[in-house]
Amino acid sequence: MTDPTNAVWRKSSLSGSGNNCVEVAHIDNQYLVRDSKNPGGATLVFSPGDWAAFLGRVKSGDFDTRP
Template sequence: MNSELPVTNWFKSSYSQPQGECVEVAFLDSGSIGVRDSKNPTGPSLLFDPGEWDAFTLGVKSGEFDRATGD
């Protein structure tokens, strides 16, 4: 985790409500991808390298992280 990321443009999903509690993402100049909690923008952030981010987003799109229903 890193709470001292450079000033950058963070964004939320277009599906987020304006005052919603969401995660925010930033594509950093270093090539890393930052993820943080929109409720706590000065708090800790997660950093991913491009390969990790690609694997994560592919897993999300393929349903790898979907919660099982009926449990």
């Protein structure tokens, strides 16, 4: 796995100033995702293809829980 020590983590501007969101970093041709409340915890790692597929499903509403 890529060492996330030097990763530049970003979160959505729509998340406001709170610390209750996910953060994403792009490093060494991988996309890393972590919980902003627990930055030292588990990190999910996505290949570029898997990341693109995930974003496509988010944008299409596949994960929406609202009716």
